[in-house]
Amino acid sequence: MAAGSGERDEKDWSRGVPVSYLRELAAYWADGYDWRAWEARLNAYPQFTTEIDGQRVHFLHVRSQSPDLTHGRPGSVVEFLDLIEPLSRDFHLVIPSIPGFGFSGPTTEAGWTSRRIARAWAELMRRLGYERFGAQGGDFGGGISRALGLLAPDNVVAVHVNGGMTYPARPRTTPP
Template sequence: MTAITPFRIDIPQSQLDDLHDRLDRTRWPDELPGVGWEYGIPLNYIKELADYWRHSYDWRVHEKRLNSFPQFTTEIHGQNVHFMHVRSANPHALPLIATHGWPGSLVELLNIIEPLSEDFQVVVPSIPGYGFSGPTREKGWNVERVARTWAELMSRLGYTRYGAHGSDWGSAITRELGRIDAEHAAAVHVTMIGMPPQPGLEPYTEEEQRRLQHGQRYQRELFGYAAIQSTRPQTLAYALHDSPVGQLAWIVEKFRDWTDSADIPEDAVDRDHMLTNVMVYWLTGTAGSAARLYYESLAARVRPVEPSPTPTGVAVFPKDLSLSVRRFAEAANTITHWSEFDRGGHFHAMEQPDLLVADIRGFFQSLPEISRSSFRSRP
């Protein structure tokens, strides 16, 4: 069996000095007057944020927080896999693997790890190609391959029965994990389950039509990043790998477009938390390899969706980039739990961690096949 090795984040000061030097030498573009966010991130906003990043943000504070969680690496299918593994005080707690998405990282899940560990043995990996898992080294790292890697990881940790949660790409990976490893995956919980409407479901309800229109707006106005990453991730990598402000803008724009924010991303998420997520991409040099997941998964998307027999819970947040429709999802999934919330956007664990934790806990606690001893008693 391949070894599981303890891991600790220790970024050399030279990397931080290089970042500061690059920020000091940023070559700023012009912008049209009075367009706000219509053409992308406004110049005055990104300048102020970059100045804060350069002079006020303290990586060492957040590095220390990251290192407060036990971390490990192991090699699976020839790829380094980095993960956090936080054991519950409850020896009967159900193992739970939680997966981030793009432009997130395991940083986006930090606020839910401790509360989940009251009832779960929590495993939070970095997707191959992301963060401290490092760049992928060969073609073929798509959603299915990541899911098979997670199945092997949970087996390697000695977990023969487990649950899974995911958002964004993590939702797709988690659904696939439940499908391919149904023998061991007791149930899965996701925040997006994008299934197109199947023939024969017409007429659509007013709410279903609204959600379809929401998806059409995403395809029309907000899909540009995905089109580039699905077709030319290497070309994009040169800009993001070389320019910290380029990396900052590419990610932070999504925290404005996809969150339940009134004007700027910080209306919905903590500024330092968001910058720590950006730092993980910058310090590990994984902007390009993270984008490759889009290319690889698009290439594999020609196959029809295969049904999943695994009990599936879905949490829908109103300002997410995609709003799932239960009738569509039920066509190929075993939906046993469906929650609709009145607030929150795409970065659920950062925006509404309490709502998300309660929904994950409630879903698994409701399943008859999950032992009641897995959950601590509450008044």
Template sequence: MERFVIDIPQAQLDDLRERLARTRWPDALEGVGWSYGVPPETVRELAAYWLDGYSWREHEARLNELPQYTTEIDGQRVHFAHVRSARPGALPLLLTHGWPSTFADFSHVAGPLSQDFHLVIPSIPGFAFSGPTTATGWGVERIAAAWAELMRRLGYARYGAQGGDFGSLISPAVARLDPDRVVGVHLNALTTIPSDDLADLADLTPVEKERAAKMDRWRGAYSGYAMIQGTRPQTLAYGLADSPAGQLAWNLDGFASWGEDVGGVARDDVLTDVTISWLTGTAGSSGRLYREGASSWGLPAEPGTTPTAVAVFPGDSSVRRYAERVHNVVRWTELPEGGHYAALQAPSLLVDDIRAFFL
């Protein structure tokens, strides 16, 4: 394992500024809001702030407060932050992000969590400083195997796993692969697959029906990004690699929940994730996870047995009875505020729920 410090050459930052300043903006329809995608005024405003207000160096320094390392696992470079707790007997906790997030999202919870846990915060292969990937096959199960190997190399005989979005798929997969060492799994932004049984659907509570309907809306109106990245990620990658404004718009659509949670994630947090992806050239390889991990969206052959907690934030489509078909759910918490990106939108609530489950 080698110590790693983020140190972006100034020439790359200058190139980013020049490209932003030369953005060729597309036309757009008036009066359609978010129904066709991110409105031009939203992207222009955030791009202008990226150009003249956002400070990458400030966030680079903030992220470098986290001790970081790289190692090679299964032929792929893996970057991770490793924050040791001063608490005697602290439980190691493996934190996994999703898309279009990066490990940087957990920088907001690392301080308070490290009071009670040793933290291991890897970048998913293909993302940020763990990318790009150089071979096919980096789906959920292979990532989970890499995580189990990483924890073995760090000498942790027992640990917990936490994740949201794609992390809510990867973390349970780690527990299935490493059941003797994973003591519990905590999930947020958990997608649950609605039943095809009409009788079962009719028995849902009003809240559960709304959440199941939200999943249907996502499929019908918002899933285009997942379909493209799940089928033609390379074609998309050319535009994302060449245009920072294009990458900003592509990721911003997700951070704003396709217009349903505009402004829910602070603009500096959006831009930190987007800037990391731009500077590392990983917008294309991170999107490949949707193709590589497509088989993991269905139900597993057997439900997981590891004790699992689910934190449900406003906007999540999680339905408990569906989650219980997949996970051994022993704790289910409905949180009053926050959203899909809980580590950014409601860090204190997420920290409290993780503590309540593992301690």
């Protein structure tokens, strides 16, 4: 930036995103991104909404011919699209959107913690008729999946988490 000119160097991110970059990004999302292709890809799978604890919850429910069950919670249902076909060969899949994100819409009130969302996921699985299931989550979903395993140990057969912080169920009493 020229001293005293008030103009900003468009390669300088020290005070935020350069305007030219934002314009280019907005133009791509408005005119270059193929929204309809992604819409069709999402709509290829059965989608539902339900209300749990006063909150609308959106989820995909893909049934398998296999009797084994699993439950997944990605950051977005879109993150799971490439896995639906191979996993649904052997597992039923329930892929919910976290309250406040995606098609679950805005939260109706504060307090949607990992524990509260885990309670909602346990209720969703109960409503769908699943007595035993696994849970998977990454990032914020890792905490949700962990909480689900702790809240419903008689129902959750396994928890897989990736990304974010994870903690053991009990503190270690001996060093590793």
